[in-house]
Amino acid sequence: MNNYDILKSGTDIRGRAIASDKPAVLTEQAVRDLAAAFVVWTVRRTSKTRCKIAVGRDCRLTGENFANAIIAELKYAGLEIFDCGLFSTPAAFLVTRFPSMMADGSIMITASHHPKDINGLKFFTPDGGVNSEQLDQIIELANNGQKPVRSRTSTIIRRDFLRLYCDSLTETVRKGTGLFLPLKGMKIVIDAGHGAGGFFATRVVQPLGADVSPSQFLEPDGTFPAHPPNPENAEAMRSLQNRVLSSGADLGIIFDADVDRCAIVTSDGLEINRYRLIALASAIVLRDHPNATIVTDSVTTEGLREFIQNLGGVQKRFKRGYRNVIDEAKRLCAEGVDAPLAIESSGHAAFSDHYFLDDGAYLIAKILIEYANLRKYGKDLSSLIEGLAQPKEEMDIRLKFTSEDWRDTAEKIIVRLKGISERMLKLSDDNYEGVRAYVSHADAYFIVRTSVHDPVLPIYIESDKDGGTKIAARLLYSFLKDFRGLDVEPLARFVSA
Numbered sequence: 001m002n003n004y005d006i007l008k009s010g011t012d013i014r015g016r017a018i019a020s021d022k023p024a025v026l027t028e029q030a031v032r033d034l035a036a037a038f039v040v041w042t043v044r045r046t047s048k049t050r051c052k053i054a055v056g057r058d059c060r061l062t063g064e065n066f067a068n069a070i071i072a073e074l075k076y077a078g079l080e081i082f083d084c085g086l087f088s089t090p091a092a093f094l095v096t097r098f099p100s101m102m103a104d105g106s107i108m109i110t111a112s113h114h115p116k117d118i119n120g121l122k123f124f125t126p127d128g129g130v131n132s133e134q135l136d137q138i139i140e141l142a143n144n145g146q147k148p149v150r151s152r153t154s155t156i157i158r159r160d161f162l163r164l165y166c167d168s169l170t171e172t173v174r175k176g177t178g179l180f181l182p183l184k185g186m187k188i189v190i191d192a193g194h195g196a197g198g199f200f201a202t203r204v205v206q207p208l209g210a211d212v213s214p215s216q217f218l219e220p221d222g223t224f225p226a227h228p229p230n231p232e233n234a235e236a237m238r239s240l241q242n243r244v245l246s247s248g249a250d251l252g253i254i255f256d257a258d259v260d261r262c263a264i265v266t267s268d269g270l271e272i273n274r275y276r277l278i279a280l281a282s283a284i285v286l287r288d289h290p291n292a293t294i295v296t297d298s299v300t301t302e303g304l305r306e307f308i309q310n311l312g313g314v315q316k317r318f319k320r321g322y323r324n325v326i327d328e329a330k331r332l333c334a335e336g337v338d339a340p341l342a343i344e345s346s347g348h349a350a351f352s353d354h355y356f357l358d359d360g361a362y363l364i365a366k367i368l369i370e371y372a373n374l375r376k377y378g379k380d381l382s383s384l385i386e387g388l389a390q391p392k393e394e395m396d397i398r399l400k401f402t403s404e405d406w407r408d409t410a411e412k413i414i415v416r417l418k419g420i421s422e423r424m425l426k427l428s429d430d431n432y433e434g435v436r437a438y439v440s441h442a443d444a445y446f447i448v449r450t451s452v453h454d455p456v457l458p459i460y461i462e463s464d465k466d467g468g469t470k471i472a473a474r475l476l477y478s479f480l481k482d483f484r485g486l487d488v489e490p491l492a493r494f495v496s497a
Contacts (some may be wrong), residue, residue: 002143004030007120009453011132011323013139014111014120016188017062026119030142031066031074035107038123038139039077039148041134042105045125051078052102054095054161056087056194057109058112059220062119066109071156078151083158086220088196088259091165096126097355098164110196110258113230116223128355131323133144156303167201169365173208176369181209183372187249189214189265191240193229194221195257200361208368214247229256231263231273231347236406241265251371251381255360262360266382269439272347275304276385281349281363283384285341286311286369286468293339295329299431299447299460300345303389309419310387319433322348322358323450330356380409391462395469397494401455403485410450410457413483417448424475442471457486 007015007026013034015026035055042051055070057063061195071081082095082103092108095101104123113119123130123138146482173182188210190201199220206212216239217226227236229464231254244252244265248299252265263273272280281296290312296304297320306313318328322344329342343349348358351366401409417435418427428436434449451458459476461469479493 002030002145004034004139004142007034008135008198009120010137010321011129011135012120013135014114014118016117016362017060017066017111017119020117020118025461026062028065028069031109031121032069033142033145033426034121034138035070035075036077036147037138038105038107039074039079040141040146041138042125043148046104048104050078050080051104052082053273054082054084054092054103055109056090056092056095056105056106056161058111059086059194059222059255060109060111060119060257061222063109063222066119070107070109071413073162074148075154075156076150076152077148077154079148079320081154081156082161083156084161085158086196087162088165088199088361090260090357090361092122093124093128093355093357094165094168095161096124098168100164101161102126108258112258112260113256114230115126115228129323130328131327133334153442162203165361166199169200169204169361170207172362172365172369173204176365177372179372183368184209186251186375187211187214187247189216189240189243189247189249189252190218191238191243191252191254192218192220192238193254193257194219194224194226195229195255195259196220197255197257197259197361200253200259200364204361204365205230205368206281214243216243217382224257231256231261232345237263237265237271237273241269241271243267248280253364256347259360260358262349262364263347263352264364264381266380268380268382270382272381272385273347275301276388277347277349278308278343278345279304279307279385279388280367280381281341281343282308282313284366285351286313289338289340292341293332293337295325295332295339295342297325297344297346298431298436298449299458299467301389301391301462302445303391307385307388311338317430317432320344320449322346322350326350326356326358392465392466393461393463393469395461395473395494396458397459397490398451399457399459399480399491400487401457401485402487406455406485407450409485413457413480414448414450417479420479439468439472439475442468442475444468446471446472446476448476460489 108122111120192198201212325342332339425437443465
């Protein structure tokens with residue numbers, strides 16, 4: 001019996017695919033077994049005798065071999081297999097919706113922004129990505145060695161399926177602006193980080209009239225040599241910022257490796273990611289959805305809450321994790337609450353008018369519509385977030401756990417931190433994970449939580465007082481330093497600097 005439970009990461013499969021100082025755990029056999037289990041699960045779910053299954057991948061070093069292994073595994077399962085090749089995660093869902101395909105299930109081989117030695121699988125149905133309970137069912141089937149019944153040879157179809165996705169994006173922008181070439185006269189930098197998103201420059205933005213000649217790192221390269229393919233990464237954002245400023249571009253756009261997250265840089269070098277990106281998306285949405293609820297993760301500033309409220313909206317802070325915020329927005333909508341946007345500070349954004357799919361390229365399409373319209377009045381995107389108050393100081397740090405039972409340690413930290421005297425901390429009323437609290441003598445908020453996927457303890461602090469982040473950090477250091485299995489050295493360095 002297999003044990004693929006260790007590969008579960010939220011609602012994804014993820015693990016080391018290339019051996020280094022540690023052995024590979026996401027092996028070719030594991031990928032074959034999990035893909036076969038997904039097909040068994042899909043056949044049972046649909047009761048169809050001949051299902052349509054799509055297989056796509058990002059550019060990771062192991063991606064092509066894994067895709068070939070999956071297709072070989074399913075060769076005699078009597079399926080219609082769409083071999084999508086280099087693909088994006090949002091496109092992997094949309095192939096279940098495009099009328100010319102209507103896949104019953106889709107497998108995307110990706111590990112998002114993670115390093116080259118990590119890979120993973122994401123499973124989709126026409127209802128969206130599988131949830132945690134559904135993934136448990138698939139893993140159980142794989143653990144038990146369940147395989148599709150061997151029948152006639154599967155039909156394998158190889159076409160330019162990405163064209164359907166690109167065409168849908170250009171159509172969205174054209175419809176939103178009423179123009180065939182709405183980006184004519186604009187110079188736009190696309191930074192794909194050597195991931196799968198290079199297509200956005202030549203197959204979406206350029207056909208809309210933009211000059212994309214200053215773009216960088218469009219060529220897929222699974223070693224990601226330029227910078228981490230991560231819109232949250234400071235190095236990646238600086239690289240885009242430098243390119244925008246040096247080329248005199250009107251806008252810079254960056255994606256992660258599988259194009260489900262994004263960020264931008266304006267012509268004057270302003271980085272719009274994390275809570276600024278949430279503010280921008282909220283401003284766009286609230287114009288058409290007055291008084292709507294914007295569902296975000298918990299790692300957001302107090303200034304963002306005030307910004308959304310000043311626009312007439314309501315911010316609902318919820319658990320970190322893109323599926324968590326999406327599912328909460330869906331729940332609110334089902335109850336009759338207008339919740340058109342679910343967005344994480346990591347850059348995952350999902351709109352109700354787009355299947356609540358976290359699609360970085362679709363968010364950029366929305367932004368491009370807004371930008372094209374603003375330029376008619378000589379304005380930039382930054383004008384939409386002028387009212388966003390910035391904290392005087394911010395600190396964002398991740399402490400690594402060093403023990404195997406790190407989740408137990410993390411739980412103890414959260415429970416004990418909540419018990420600190422209220423004379424020192426005031427816990428937030430809308431706390432859904434970890435601890436979010438106000439430190440009055442530092443005029444600072446902090447959030448301490450457990451990572452969704454990794455053995456780390458992320459800490460975010462913001463303050464409106466000079467030196468306030470260090471005061472709050474000193475309090476946290478005195479509390480955390482005695483926990484075994486937690487490396488507090490980065491926090492110690494910050495406190496002593």
